[in-house]
Amino acid sequence: MGCNAIYPADAIEAHRAFIARRRSLRPSEEYRTPTNEEWDAFLSHFEKRKLSLGTCARAFGTACIHEHACVRCSLLRAEPSQRGRLLEIRDNLLDRIAEAQREGWHGEVEGLEISLAGAEEKPTRLDAALKPAVIYLGLPTFGQIAGRSNTL
Numbered sequence: 001m002g003c004n005a006i007y008p009a010d011a012i013e014a015h016r017a018f019i020a021r022r023r024s025l026r027p028s029e030e031y032r033t034p035t036n037e038e039w040d041a042f043l044s045h046f047e048k049r050k051l052s053l054g055t056c057a058r059a060f061g062t063a064c065i066h067e068h069a070c071v072r073c074s075l076l077r078a079e080p081s082q083r084g085r086l087l088e089i090r091d092n093l094l095d096r097i098a099e100a101q102r103e104g105w106h107g108e109v110e111g112l113e114i115s116l117a118g119a120e121e122k123p124t125r126l127d128a129a130l131k132p133a134v135i136y137l138g139l140p141t142f143g144q145i146a147g148r149s150n151t152l
């Protein structure tokens with residue numbers, strides 16, 4: 001990507017297509033989102049990077065390339081205690097987008113919408129993590145039903 005400075009868009013597209021082809025050849029479970037337990041087990045090897053809304057899960061020994069825009073960043077693992085704050089941020093972003101549209105600040109709207117997507121996604125992810133896991137017990141077979149009625 002670095003060598004093809006004249007046609008960076010082509011290089012980026014070719015690189016993405018290459019990654020997509022490689023991934024399509026691998027079992028899909030290798031690319032699943034880690035569970036909270038797996039993240040906690042991994043992060044317990046290091047000092048956690050505490051942020052105002054949660055923990056930063058970017059690779060250790062690397063700098064933040066997202067300019068600390070944590071609300072937008074997929075590497076932020078929000079704390080459940082910060083759910084209310086995230087909703088406040090979301091509501092504020094909605095008000096700011098409405099204001100920017102009203103005032104004709106079109107350049108601002110796009111950036112705010114990216115932040116809004118992050119502020120909406122994080123509480124949803126928290127809610128999903130707090131939901132109890134559904135365990136499929138299967139359907140009882142006729143033999144099981146008949147066996148149970150015999151014992152009653």
Ligand code: SF4
Pocket residue numbers: 051055056057058064065066067068069070073074075076077
């Ligand atoms: S923007 Fe992302 S990578 Fe940077 S500090 Fe925040 S959560 Fe970590």
